[in-house]
Amino acid sequence: xxxxxxxxxxxxxxxxxxxxxxxxxxxxxxxxxxxxxxxxxxxxxxxxxxxxxxxxxxxxxxxxxxxxxxxxxxxxxxxxxxxxxxxxxxxxxxxxxxxxxxxxxxxxxxxxxxxxxxxxxxxxxxxxxxxxxxxxxxxxxxxxxxxxxxxxxxxxxxxxxxxxxxxxxxxxxxxxxxxxxxxxxxxxxxxxxxxxxxxxxxxxxxxxxxxxxxxxxxxxxxxxxxxxxxxxxxxxxxxxxxxxxxxxxxxxxxxxxxxxxxxxxxxxxxxxxxxxxxxxxxxxxxxxxxxxxxxxxxxxxxxxxxxxxxxxxxxxxxxxxxxxxx
Amino acid sequence: xxxxxxxxxxxxxxxxxxxxxxxxxxxxxxxxxxxxxxxxxxxxxxxxxxxxxxxxxxxxxxxxxxxxxxxxxxxxxxxxxxxxxxxxxxxxxxxxxxxxxxxxxxxxxxxxxxxxxxxxxxxxxxxxxxxxxxxxxxxxxxxxxxxxxxxxxxxxxxxxxxxxxxxxxxxxxxxxxxxxxxxxxxxxxxxxxxxxxxxxxxxxxxxxxxxxxxxxxxxxxxxxxxxxxxxxxxxxxxxxxxxxxxxxxxxxxxxxxxxxxxxxxxxxxxxxxxxxxxxxxxxxxxxx
Numbered sequence: 001x002x003x004x005x006x007x008x009x010x011x012x013x014x015x016x017x018x019x020x021x022x023x024x025x026x027x028x029x030x031x032x033x034x035x036x037x038x039x040x041x042x043x044x045x046x047x048x049x050x051x052x053x054x055x056x057x058x059x060x061x062x063x064x065x066x067x068x069x070x071x072x073x074x075x076x077x078x079x080x081x082x083x084x085x086x087x088x089x090x091x092x093x094x095x096x097x098x099x100x101x102x103x104x105x106x107x108x109x110x111x112x113x114x115x116x117x118x119x120x121x122x123x124x125x126x127x128x129x130x131x132x133x134x135x136x137x138x139x140x141x142x143x144x145x146x147x148x149x150x151x152x153x154x155x156x157x158x159x160x161x162x163x164x165x166x167x168x169x170x171x172x173x174x175x176x177x178x179x180x181x182x183x184x185x186x187x188x189x190x191x192x193x194x195x196x197x198x199x200x201x202x203x204x205x206x207x208x209x210x211x212x213x214x215x216x217x218x219x220x221x222x223x224x225x226x227x228x229x230x231x232x233x234x235x236x237x238x239x240x241x242x243x244x245x246x247x248x249x250x251x252x253x254x255x256x257x258x259x260x261x262x263x264x265x266x267x268x269x270x271x272x273x274x275x276x277x278x279x280x281x282x283x284x285x286x287x288x289x290x291x292x293x294x295x296x297x298x299x300x301x302x303x304x305x306x307x308x309x310x311x312x313x314x315x316x317x318x319x320x321x322x323x324x325x326x
Numbered sequence: 327x328x329x330x331x332x333x334x335x336x337x338x339x340x341x342x343x344x345x346x347x348x349x350x351x352x353x354x355x356x357x358x359x360x361x362x363x364x365x366x367x368x369x370x371x372x373x374x375x376x377x378x379x380x381x382x383x384x385x386x387x388x389x390x391x392x393x394x395x396x397x398x399x400x401x402x403x404x405x406x407x408x409x410x411x412x413x414x415x416x417x418x419x420x421x422x423x424x425x426x427x428x429x430x431x432x433x434x435x436x437x438x439x440x441x442x443x444x445x446x447x448x449x450x451x452x453x454x455x456x457x458x459x460x461x462x463x464x465x466x467x468x469x470x471x472x473x474x475x476x477x478x479x480x481x482x483x484x485x486x487x488x489x490x491x492x493x494x495x496x497x498x499x500x501x502x503x504x505x506x507x508x509x510x511x512x513x514x515x516x517x518x519x520x521x522x523x524x525x526x527x528x529x530x531x532x533x534x535x536x537x538x539x540x541x542x543x544x545x546x547x548x549x550x551x552x553x554x555x556x557x558x559x560x561x562x563x564x565x566x567x568x569x570x571x572x573x574x575x576x577x578x579x580x581x582x583x584x585x586x587x588x589x590x591x592x593x594x595x596x597x598x599x600x601x602x603x604x605x606x607x608x609x610x611x612x613x614x
Contacts, residue, residue, distance in 0.1 A: 040437070041439060044430070045429065047426070048427065048429045049445070051422075051426050051488070052426065052430075052449060052488055054467070054486065055467070055483045055485070055486030055487075056487060057452075058463070059460040059462075059463035063459050063460060121354075124350050129350060135358065138361055138362060141596065142365075144542050144546075144595070145365075145589050146545070146564045146592065147546065147548065148546070148548045148588075149585055149589050152568065152581070157364050162380070164364075167384065203607065206604060207607070207608070255453070259456040262549070266548075280456055280459075284458055287462050300458060303458075304459050
């Protein structure tokens with residue numbers, strides 16, 4: 001990112017092949033200069049960007065627009081701009097409040113557990129422990145599986161009659177722990193968080209390992225030469241390097257957990273009795289099951305708002321950290 | 327010169343820490359078991375008849391039983407169709423994502439123009455958007471284009487999800503010296519030639535990362551197929567498997583077989599391209 005900021009600040013270099021021509025000055029300053037390189041730039045950027053615009057950005061903006069209507073999704077003629085009604089209705093919807101709380105719990109718990117697990121395993125598997133590479137590969141493996149497949153596998157694993165978890169607990173002599181899992185409103189949400197952790201922690205572990213691998217050799221050397229203890233090496237060599245990566249990982253896990261939909265949809269569909277309802281499933285239910293497109297979109301916009309809020313908070317915090325370290 | 331391992335700073339500690347390292351194996355094996363066993367259980371259960379699964383959940387299949395798979399691929403089953411759909415969609419979408427991301431990233435890295443930062447930011451917005459928030463207007467668009475139930479509905483949509491690729495590739499292109507590109511252009515090569523002959527071959531590792539991630543993401547996606555496809559015959563594998571579950575909830579063996587098939591393609595892709603997957607992930611993240 002810093003690189004690009006520097007690029008923007010740097011004065012525009014004269015385009016190759018054309019002298020910085022006088023024609024450029026005749027253009028109003030807000031019009032893009034239609035020099036040859038400008039045209040080439042358009043040819044490179046426009047097709048891909050239009051694709052993005054039409055199938056991603058415009059739908060996103062339309063969701064925001066639809067959230068201000070009372071549309072039921074049947075015909076365009078009965079769209080009415082309902083001002084902020086959908087948003088004021090959110091406060092009176094106990095399920096929405098629950099979903100918001102569950103989303104926040106999911107994000108905080110999932111992100112914390114995932115980051116710590118990834119960090120711990122990265123520290124163990126970074127060194128020259130025999131078989132470290134094998135463990136790494138295995139831990140990354142779930143990340144390539146479809147969340148639907150993962151959800152269904154765990155649906156079977158946790159099933160009280162067919163599953164393996166209850167017989168396993170019985171065999172381990174922990175029979176008292178066996179019971180229903182996903183239909184217990186107190187256990188369902190933590191289980192979904194753990195499934196999320198299960199499926200993606202390996203990716204983040206790899207990121208930490210990558211960062212550890214970027215520590216310059218001479219830092220390790222000087223730590224060794226100075227006779228630094230393990231804790232000292234950790235404090236002065238490993239910790240500073242991991243801190244910046246931890247910030248990135250926290251952001252990525254936050255977004256990941258906010259987006260969660262597939263596993264919840266497949267495993268509990270928000271149940272039992274909305275105990276695992278998150279914003280994405282509640283938006284889906286309103287739009288597609290209750291035909292409340294406007295209201296469902298308002299829920300989706302809240303989700304988007306929460307995501308942006310987290311990202312801005314993160315960026316703000318990063319900037320402050322950077323300023324403090326300078 | 328051999329680099330000393332800083333976690334074992336001196337000789338006197340070496341023996342003790344060697345012993346201590348073995349203490350890491352039990353927790354590592356526990357994590358491994360929780361990851362591997364559910365997947366293995368799914369795979370071997372798919373080779374057991376349903377009664378055997380009910381009788382003893384843990385036991386390995388005593389003899390090879392392919393009945394579950396013949397249900398899926400038989401006259402009633404549409405698994406083959408779903409695999410075809412998924413393959414077509416994933417290949418074309420991954421190609422499209424790579425094409426869109428490469429050109430946009432090259433443009434953003436090479437040219438200077440007003441609003442470049444804003445454009446880049448708009449492109450990155452796609453990274454933080456939950457699919458569920460864009461799928462509804464997306465469906466309206468697709469139905470206006472009369473593409474519901476066709477693979478093109480998904481392919482066109484996925485080609486728009488190029489944010490990740492744009493980020494990775496722009497970082498890569500920016501890390502190459504700008505003078506190199508400019509020199510080639512001054513020599514009369516033209517940007518297209520520079521792009522296809524010099525930059526793309528240089529960017530091969532980054533491009534393959536984007537292609538692999540794109541392929542896996544498209545293959546595994548569930549939300550778009552769920553909304554855009556309503557006919558059994560046009561389903562993708564994850565959607566088919568999920569619908570199969572809700573329809574034939576009792577046939578556990580066939581379920582396991584369906585899940586095994588759905589999981590095997592991403593796993594195979596991962597195992598084959600393991601090195602570029604891991605390398606790409608590491609380099610991409612460290613640069614971002």
